[in-house]
Amino acid sequence: MHPTSHQRALSSKLTAPPARRRRCWLPSVARRVQAVRPVLAVRMAGAVTTSPVNTAIPKGFESVIIAFVPFPEWIEPMGATLTQERFTGPEWVFEHKFDGIRLLAFRQGNDVRLLSRNRLPQNCPPIAEALKRLPAQEIILDGEITWGTDGAAYHVFDLLWLDGRDVSLLPLDERHALLQSLRLEKPLQRVARLSDEKPWERACREGWEGVIAKRRDTRYEHRRSPHWLKMKCETSQEFVVGGFADPQGVRKAGRPSGRVLRER
Secondary structure, three states: OOOOOOOOEEEEOOOOOOOOOOOOOOHHHHHHOOOEEEEEEEEEOOEEEEEEOOOOOOOOOOEEEEEEEEOOOOOOOOEEEEOOOOOOOOOEEEEEEOOOEEEEEEEEOOEEEEEEOOOOEOOOHHHHHHHHOOOOOEEEEEEEEEEEOOEEEEEEEEEEEEOOEEHHHOOHHHHHHHHHOOOOOOOEEEOOEOOOOOHHHHHHHOOOOEEEEEEOOOOOOOOEEEEEEEEEOOOOOOOEEEEEOOOOOOOOOOOOOEEEEEEO
16 A cells, blocks of 8 residues: 555544454555654544554554654743742642753754754753663653753753654653653753652752642643743842932921831
């Protein structure tokens, strides 16, 4: 079966039992497509997940779409929304908010690209070499780069692509489990989840910039999202601001010449 030149996807309803048609292969087409990996998208209850074409089709599917998805040149990073609220809950996880530069790492074979939030190239050979040693041919990571006495460190908190699979469509907990399965070598460091009762208080005690609260069940969104909330440490102090005004005209006895302007 060969698609026409204008055909980008093939969609069909499958009527045979899943046990008889559990895999979908297009080897001849895959060989003819350069730098493009065939992906199997399984539509279930209105949602679509993707995986390589040699993945077993789950039971209960509605339809199957074969699409050719190239390795992304760029992914718009998910941003956190600032909040003044302080809360915890079983649907939320908390992570250390680092004070560095947001960095998306793209690796396809031996080609590694490090891009900032604004898509500016970053040059850091130790991070690039560590990415090449990962047990994957295609991978996209999201994290924050900081610099210390030992050099640069890449604090990885999300996994967006893995060997032809767009895992950004998965819930956060599933992406986290995939990230946990990867062995990271320095200067790559996996960002740990916080178990403190009030993680924002720990952040302020230890001099962090703050913490990030993330909903466990959300996909990676290419926008500033209310499902990621940043709680920043802010130093505050009550003080009195005073001012002085030259006497104007006749002043009553005992009336002060200075005035309290504002108290905070």
